Amino acid sequence: MGHGPQDVHGGVDPHLGRYAARTAGMTASEIRALFAVASRPEVVSLAGGMPNLAALPLRDIAAQTARIIAEDGLAALQYASAQGLPELREQICEVMALEGVRGHPDDVVVTVGSQMGLDLVARLFCDPGDVVLAEGPSYVGALGSFATYQAQVVHVAMDEHGLVPDRLRAALRQARNAGRRVKMLYTIPNFHNPSGVTLAVGRRAEILEICRAYGVLVVEDNPYGLLGFDGRTYPALHSLDPENVVYLGSFSKTFAPGLRVGWVLAPRAVREKLVLAAESATLCPPTLNQMVVSRHLATQDWRGQIDAFRETYRERRDAMLRALEDHLPPGCTWTEPDGGFYVWVRVPEGVDTRAMLPRAVDARVAYASGTGFYTNGLGGRRMRLSYCYPPPGRIREGVRRLAAVLEAEPALAPAFAGPAPRPVAGPRALAPEAV
């Protein structure tokens, strides 16, 4: 997509000498590049992260939205404050309280999805060459934002209990010894994207203490926290150290992503700068969308709605795990998520998930290759499978197709021929970062 002097159409880009240095870090993510082909109806896409919206009461939302426009349209269709509507910011504090966060509405900034929150946080804190620590693997969109502001992401290992405190300490020590400036730890503690792992409660205070000791800000990204399959929630990192944590939230997974309503909760001084940055980015978030979310929270059984989402995703998670057990060839292992959208799969040695992807799409199944979730080239033996969007039958069919593709890979085919004992497939692919 025009990264070199030759653009895709073969011509030389006449603007080439004009771009800012930061554009060198802006590359099309592998995952997005895949979406076009993966969205063909005959392909079972286990690649995307689109929520399943079938459970939404569309007629109610339509009626509520119509009332907002008919009765209060002069406000809903007008500019509003860059920080977001006060009533919505109050409601956001009530939502966050479910995970122990005690935030003040004055310290909430409404954003155009939490992706905009990520962009603003990177904008405020990242100078070129700064280091950002993030789980290995980590969320593609966050990696993109950090690249935009020319920060270098250093991945920190996870295990089945999430980020490993000792590895965090080691990464911080190493960066300090190398004279690097570490600006923040970016982390998704609950039902992690892409690994599906949750940070153990017992590790949370320790990780916060380490970051305090090294003078590093914590950015907590929590889009899935209310989607735990047993209905359990975990104490937000923000609840444990509000002065050193910037919290990112979103209505994309608990209500509707197409409205693009997310938020940032930040310590006061940071929040003041965030509002200025937000104003420079979009003037203000869409007013109508904020009112639709606010009305939904005020008048609907939104917790019941989240329960319904949770039930759907639990059923799909179950279908995914059962299909993996039933079909994946020996040598594959995977995580067992307690919430959220994703399973992280390790494939046998010799299989390259990025190279295999075109063969999978030919076999009418798509996944996200693990390499997209690292900035350091790791992930070639990993893939992310999402169970959020396809119904259970499609999930099973997708995994069946994927298993057939895996079994046909040259690295595996001989193993089936030979008599040697083979490793057993199973859950809990530990240490998601180690290839």
Next chain:
Amino acid sequence: MGHGPQDVHGGVDPHLGRYAARTAGMTASEIRALFAVASRPEVVSLAGGMPNLAALPLRDIAAQTARIIAEDGLAALQYASAQGLPELREQICEVMALEGVRGHPDDVVVTVGSQMGLDLVARLFCDPGDVVLAEGPSYVGALGSFATYQAQVVHVAMDEHGLVPDRLRAALRQARNAGRRVKMLYTIPNFHNPSGVTLAVGRRAEILEICRAYGVLVVEDNPYGLLGFDGRTYPALHSLDPENVVYLGSFSKTFAPGLRVGWVLAPRAVREKLVLAAESATLCPPTLNQMVVSRHLATQDWRGQIDAFRETYRERRDAMLRALEDHLPPGCTWTEPDGGFYVWVRVPEGVDTRAMLPRAVDARVAYASGTGFYTNGLGGRRMRLSYCYPPPGRIREGVRRLAAVLEAEPALAPAFAGPAPRPVAGPRALAPEAV
């Protein structure tokens, strides 16, 4: 707002050592800071740029929006492409064709208001220290975006026919001699914010040629182009040199700002990078909002709607100009806009519009001090008066109050006492940049 080591609450910001260098350029605009106080109902605000939405058919928009959600909600409430919906991008090309633009839908990127377009363009092109040329005065929001990416704005003089080609040449020569890298000319050719002036048609090709000769990209910001009071449109700069112009458009002034739907039309190689930057900024623009605008364009008499807006604003412009003639003290001059939202007023020597503003607010009238529209400290003898939002009676009352405040300024009061002949007040304050 926390720009120094002490934040507004008197405490030291514990995050102070962590911010990126670019945050030094993020300051609260004088104009936004004023909005809170200016929005008190007893104050006549001639300060803001809020469109008057009273002419919108709210019940129709409510019904259309409800149908979109009820019938197509699974798409409207879901993520969509970062570039924007294909159907809307086609319609945007039809809108732009009214001003002679021949754009392809593939080269349109839908943004969260054209402010986001500005942010993305600055992000793509501005390295720290780069020079951006802009009219003097220029749009506050653009100055903020350039500051965010640490570019330096150099103002180029305007007269009553807009940007002065010779001054543009001189600025480019001077920058070249100083070894500065000029990245772009940012210009609002039609019904300029804040000056109200339109770039003469005869100057357009010349300005484009100058920019070509110096290898400088042109960024054309055109939110008001369809709001000419005699119904006349002007050839867009893009129509004259599509390969060297990035065009920014918006539905905020012709439909509804609260939906935050704007767009960028860019040469293909630039557009490819814009889509990546947009994805990193917000993942995608709100889907519902795009569908609401698209439905409006497809099913409503949107040109008739723009005619109605135009008629409203023409009536208010007339009320404003008449009130200025009737009330402003001698020595004041002003521009006479043929479209858009703003009149640019020059006050007599000795009056400082920024210092006077609190006295004006005490007298229950607000305006935007000229200093906010420059990055170089000019504008102290200028103010922007907007006639877009208050009805004609309020505009007259506001100008009466403003005139009384001006007459009470120490610099003017003695003049009224003395017998010396006084300069006459009148329209056409030329050379808006010269203080």
